[in-house]
Amino acid sequence: MVNVTLRVNGETRSASVPPETTLLRLLRDQFNLTGSKLGCDVGDCGACTVIVDGQPVNSCLMLVGQVEGREVLTIEGLANADHLYPLQKLFEHFGSLQCGFCGPGVIMSAKALLDENPDPSTEEIRDALGGNLCRCTGYTKMIEAIKGASCILRGEEAPLVKSA
Amino acid sequence: MTTRFIGKPLKRKEDPRLIQGLSHYVDDLNLAGMHYAAFLRSPYAHANIRSVDLSKARRASGVVLALSGTDIDGAIQPVPCAAQIPDMKSGARPVLARDRVRFVGESVAVLVASDRYAARDALDLIEVDYEPLTPIVNPEKAIAKGAAPLHAGQKDNVAFKWELEGGDLKAAFKAADKVIKQRIVNQRVIPVPIETRGVLADYQPGEGQLTVWSSTQIPHLLRTQIASMLNFPETLVHVVAPEVGGGFGTKLNVYPEEAIVAYLAIQLGKPVKWSESRRENFQATIHGRDQIDDLEVAIKRDGTILGLRCRVIADLGAYYQLLTPLIPTLTGLMMTGCYKIPAARMEITGVFTNKMATDAYRGAGRPEATYLIERVMDLVAAELKKGPVEVRRKNFPQPKDFPYATPTGLIYDSGDYQKALDMALKVADYKKLRQEQAKLRKEERYMGIGISTYVEICGMGPSSAMPAGGWESATVRVEPTGRVSVMTGSSPHGQGQETTFAQMGADVLGIDPSQVQVVHGDTSVVPYGIGTFGSRATAVGGTAVYKSLQKVKEKLARIAAHIVGSDPERMVFANRKIFAKQSPKKSVAFGQAVSAAYVAKTLPAEMEPGLEATTFFEPTNFTYPFGTHICVVEIDAETGDVKLVRYVAVDDCGNVINPLLVEGQVQGGIVQSVGQALFEEAVYDEQGQLITGELMDYALPRASDMCWIEAARTVTPTPVNPLGVKGVGEAGTIAATPALAGAVADALAPFGVHHVDMPFKREKIWQVMSKNRRRVQ
16 A cells, blocks of 8 residues: 545545555545546546646546645536636536536646647647547537637637527 | 527536536446446357356455356346347347357456455456357358358348338339449447446345446336346336436447346345446447448439339347347338438348447437438439439429328428528538639549438337337426426436426426426436437427426416416416416416415315326327538548548428537537548457457547538428427438548549548548559549
């Protein structure tokens, strides 16, 4: 067993787990943060994407030994008590998800993109979602939402034409 | 009814939990004392099992139970198949193989351990003595003379023969100016929902209650089947479909794992969970398509199609799943597409091979039909040197021809195919596209334009034409507080009926959608239902909801009229009030009328208290959505790479409850279709090994593979249900592959090529171009 202490969604968390435990398993099984999903367990689908020290990572590929002392943000840490994060609002606005299983990973990849590039082009958004598979939506409404969220985060008006 | 909410792009009620990661799919559920199941699967496509030795695995740390096929023999019935075809042979799948394995991934043993790692590790300690047999992978070889039958006691690998003929085919071919022959292949694909399957079962011995959470599209049918397979009282089986992460037909099924995990929970008296790995999902969850179609088309010189004959070899895999034999027959029913073809004949040979079963994958038999008939239209156009638009128009039925009877025995309810085609041509600016194409060809750049005018069969369906009931149920209960509960037998898993059914409830009862809660997927809470598949949830399930809402509304109108002293027929529901149409002052608050139904002191004479209604809606016909898709590709002459340049989709799914959701369904379906057309292909090698068994080897479309989809709609309401809705879940997968195939063939026309089989991978296209270059230049 190894002891690990890290920051998850702004809180210090510790656990004692076998060394082969992945960050995804740590989040889901030890901290009951089940928002990050297991879709393939080998880094192909991106459903487990979380942000570690500002970088989007496949949490199914990161071992506990690699996260000691690091800052992890998961889908559960994106909204605060009263407010959804702009990406979440816009995903809701455009109806960007269907079954929702890939959603947490997609939103975290998009968050990492917008943190680094506040005004991405459509092509840059498509590239940033390159590691996230979605089988329901065809990605179009996700891209619209990410564009819209980038406007809001830059303090501009978002093009909110689609829904009531 | 004033429609304040129906037809509007309301935000989805499902989304707040999904976008915050607060939803619970099966693998997110945990119970105290939960154990984990793992399955040992065959590495051979075809082998006799000489013995299974579980002794070492049983002694492994954490393992509490290990069972082989012999251990459970007789305790669990084989996997059910609801589809019956006259004289079809037995292809029942045992839940665990006992004497022989017939595909890679078939389960041979199962064990349960205290944690998931111990369970997986202990699989390595199971010793199976296999005697490998020659696998039969190619369906044509499977039915060739001398091929050994997969199933004992059968003389060959023909599972069934199915024929359908309508019109005078002989006369059609006799009168033809030309006959075109072509073989087309609709390759096997793997559905790949991003959530794999999963099952959690809990048994309470005191109460005798078995609860099964499963990632399923059909909770009630699963409950009945688990009860039957385990010989367990159905009343004590409770099935829950929690949040389901995509189905696409794969979860419209009953799998061995669902029955076995339930059985293990009963045996152990402990909760048992099984989560399918991605590799298991590739190997042991149903596949789709897989048809070889040999076509003969009788045509007149003017482009009129007189007759169509098609012989299909349908690769079923090794066993039947729930609907396996049914799927290719749907191709037969829809083979004439949206054209007035007077005579048609379909001959299907269902074939057993050493592969996973095929079954319903989004579209289920109809994408194959559209692909077939749309390729025919393009081949006819090429043969006669006419445009693809002209040939299609020539053969369309006119709006006045509806309801239109096909030679395959269907009655298309409504349609205006010209209108959708015209709109798509306009949105795409078709004329200009052709000019651009001509210009690019001079520069030796290969742009192609593909057209698919389609009709699909949806709203499944009248029970007389369905394997096990085609109706749907709904209960509407207005609770004493005035909140409305809608319990639907549909089982949405991303389609958004929690939102659309709430929109309906709000409009019928004159309240806000926030006051309507849609409940689904829990067999203890909702009335017995059928489930979500076949683009039926709104057309059939929604109609059941609508009818129950009307019943509740009528009762409320009587109560309100009684209170204010008016005529129930004249009561209007709006803004949380119920009032007399001519004298709005005669008004009661919605909540007051609801309360009266429960307090039951001021009800009209003879009226029962309570405010609840249930409907089992039986549709009189299927619905037939239609449309036109236009696709533009450019092929890189150096690499063979097919680049999607534009995509225009005009769909007519009748009335629309929520356009936001309809758009999403169309977009998603198109992208799945693009996947099949451009990259996806389940490849088994000669030994029957699935070599595209991981996401690294099986390419799904990614965000960067798509161009923008330009979507528009025509609206032709169906007369089949009071909502005028047809269904839209499968439109994209049904319409899009032929548009892409047409575009690729059109791009390759300068090379003298008129048909290439999917998928249009670079290497294949490059070879086609290289081989044919000299011929043309």
